[in-house]
């Protein structure tokens with residue numbers, strides 16, 4: 001084989017690998033959409049399960065997941081962004097060993113398995129602090145899990161702000177906080193939002209940590225306060241497909257729930273990806 | 285010009301610092317609680333028999349707490365996943381960064397990123413309902429849920445990590461390197477293999493390491509895919525159980541404070557230690573490659 | 580000779596600046612005078628930027644910098660620990676080498692310095708912004724497009740906008756770091772005219788690479804070489820009769 005055709009062959013192999021990967025995704029998603037679409041309807045999402053969860057909808061699981069997301073957003077976004085602002089804007093000039101440790105800790109937290117967060121949540125929130133098996137314990141746990149994602153990505157977003165903007169503001173007599181708030185932050189906001197959406201969508205799909213901190217197999221009503229247990233969409237999928245008496249019987253409901261979860265999570269990811277692409281293009 | 289003290293500025297800085305300290309606090313809390321809840325197990329179970337015992341039977345008449353089957357289960361699915369995902373991931377990264385046109389790349393990349401957004405329970409569900417049947421039809425294996433099933437689904441899950449980090453590393457190779465190679469008459473493929481890949485190797489390697497970290501820590505997908513039978517085996521067609529799966533399944537049934545409960549935390553400790561080392565290794569490589577590119 | 584000029588505005592005394600281990604400014608002393616344009620020239624890397632950034636303490640936002648010595652503005656050492664650095668920077672304004680307007684509207688760019696001082700009334704802002712833009716010679720070009728993004732302006736317009744932005748907070752000193760190096764000759768000429776205008780009311784310090792520019796716009800010229808002040812005289816003297824052989828070499832283009 002000559003050099004030329006060998007090169008072509010290798011490139012074709014690479015192309016094949018890539019398209020196999022991408023078509024797997026497409027096929028997988030298409031299959032799930034196809035299987036779930038039979039069930040998908042307004043009443044499926046808005047009605048309670050009936051007859052021992054073998055019929056009816058998934059309303060309480062959707063509500064539970066939305067509650068979780070709202071609480072996680074509330075708890076982890078302000079904290080995560082504040083931490084990122086410190087790391088990127090304040091810790092800059094003199095990199096102390098404290099700051100280095102914070103950076104290493106943050107980077108490593110992002111790689112800690114979610115089940116370990118579950119253990120922490122169980123030990124700390126459920127038992128030690130006595131929040132019990134509850135929406136509160138679960139949201140706190142998921143917030144901790146989301147925090148490093150938000151910090152890391154927000155630091156990245158803040159780093160993309162050109163240094164010359166900061167200098168311009170400082171040279172006009174702006175304080176560090178004024179510079180951050182009025183110049184740096186607005187510019188980094190799309191990036192921070194992207195990060196938060198991705199972090200939040202990850203939290204929405206988490207199952208193991210909430211299994212250990214507050215999710216319930218079945219509840220006849222919605223949670224009334226943060227110390228109540230709750231149902232959640234991802235756990236519902238797991239429970240129906242593996243824990244229920246007759247998983248085959250509820251298969252359609254499972255596919256329906258999978259589709260709803262996918263729509264929720266992937267639409268968030270899609271928004272995030274589009275937002276990022278849009279702003280990247282606008283910046284360049 | 286003598287100053288007002290700008291107290292507000294100082295307070296804000298302190299508050300921001302405090303927020304940043306949460307990362308350290310969180311790591312400390314994880315350590316603290318894993319130890320606090322996990323250590324009591326070793327009052328009952330000798331450390332050595334915990335780590336090397338070949339039987340995990342926590343609810344038997346005479347409970348046995350050997351985590352070797354769980355360790356080997358985790359290793360088996362991880363090796364399988366890496367074996368599939370690394371070649372596929374690197375070739376995808378190479379294709380995206382070196383071969384694909386920019387339009388093509390812009391269309392393909394979001395699909396791979398989308399993979400990372402799919403919740404692990406969905407992967408688990410697919411493995412359980414679709415993949416397992418497909419594998420069985422293909423290989424005629426006795427155990428419907430098995431390590432291969434887990435490896436395959438894990439491979440898909442860690443693919444985006446490998447692709448995106450490797451692709452970043454490949455794209456970061458300075459154009460001058462490639463131009464220098466082309467000027468010497470090297471073909472695109474030769475340039476890729478002899479110049480681009482070596483220059484990006486540590487970045488690509490970081491992607492692989494982080495992919496491994498993700499595979500080791502994954503819970504729901506392997507839990508639903510592998511059949512959860514704690515045996516020491518290297519047979520991909522056997523049902524196995526991973527450390528993560530053991531914690532997730534059994535934590536729902538333990539008595540809080542019991543030996544079994546502590547033993548599950550101790551597994552968490554082992555898991556945490558493994559992933560922590562993996563992450564530190566990745567960090568070390570990041571430092572190294574950063575220093576290299578700064579020149 | 581220099582003494583014949585007006586009042587001293589900034590008095591630099593035995594200034595030393597380091598970046599990490601590197602000694603960038605070495606025991607430098609010089610005085611800047613009101614209502615005069617002082618230009619600082621010297622080969623690239625000799626410390627010109629560092630010198631003017633030490634006047635409004637902008638070096639300290641850069642990693643690895645360390646400063647010793649005194650910079651007196653109206654007799655007050657700006658490096659004293661109880662100096663309000665933000666007020667200092669308001670009084671000693673700065674224009675950068677590359678135009679760096681904020682990615683905001685033209686209006687908001689000039690309003691920025693005023694807003695951070697708490698001025699938020701629209702009519703007050705409008706008044707001050709108009710005055711500043713007029714002074715910077717930009718008003719006629721932008722008065723009908725105040726809400727457009729500043730990034731839609733040409734490079735020369737952006738630099739004048741940056742000057743207007745600096746003027747809006749009513750500084751006493753204006754530092755310019757090679758303000759025309761990124762601009763074409765026509766835009767450069769406009770800014771040079773503007774610099775002469777500004778000298779009537781402000782203390783102006785301009786870093787320049789370009790000897791013709793120094794000769795055209797400045798009253799006094801300093802020549803810096805590897806962190807040391809080699810020569811400092813009224814501009815005509817330094818060009819016609821340089822005292823130091825290094826200055827002479829630089830002016831005749833033998834290095835630089």
Ligand SMILES: Nc1ncnc2c1ncn2[C@@H]1O[C@H](COP(=O)(O)OP(=O)(O)O)[C@@H](O)[C@H]1O
Nearest residue numbers: 598603622623624625626627628629630641642
């Ligand atoms: N932020 C910085 N970090 C490290 N070194 C710097 C920095 N800024 C300037 N220097 C060093 O200080 C010297 C003088 O720089 P500068 O004042 O920018 O020179 P000029 O403006 O005359 O070209 C240079 O040799 C440069 O290496």
Ligand SMILES: [Mg+2]
Nearest residue numbers: 627628629756
């Ligand atoms: Mg300079």
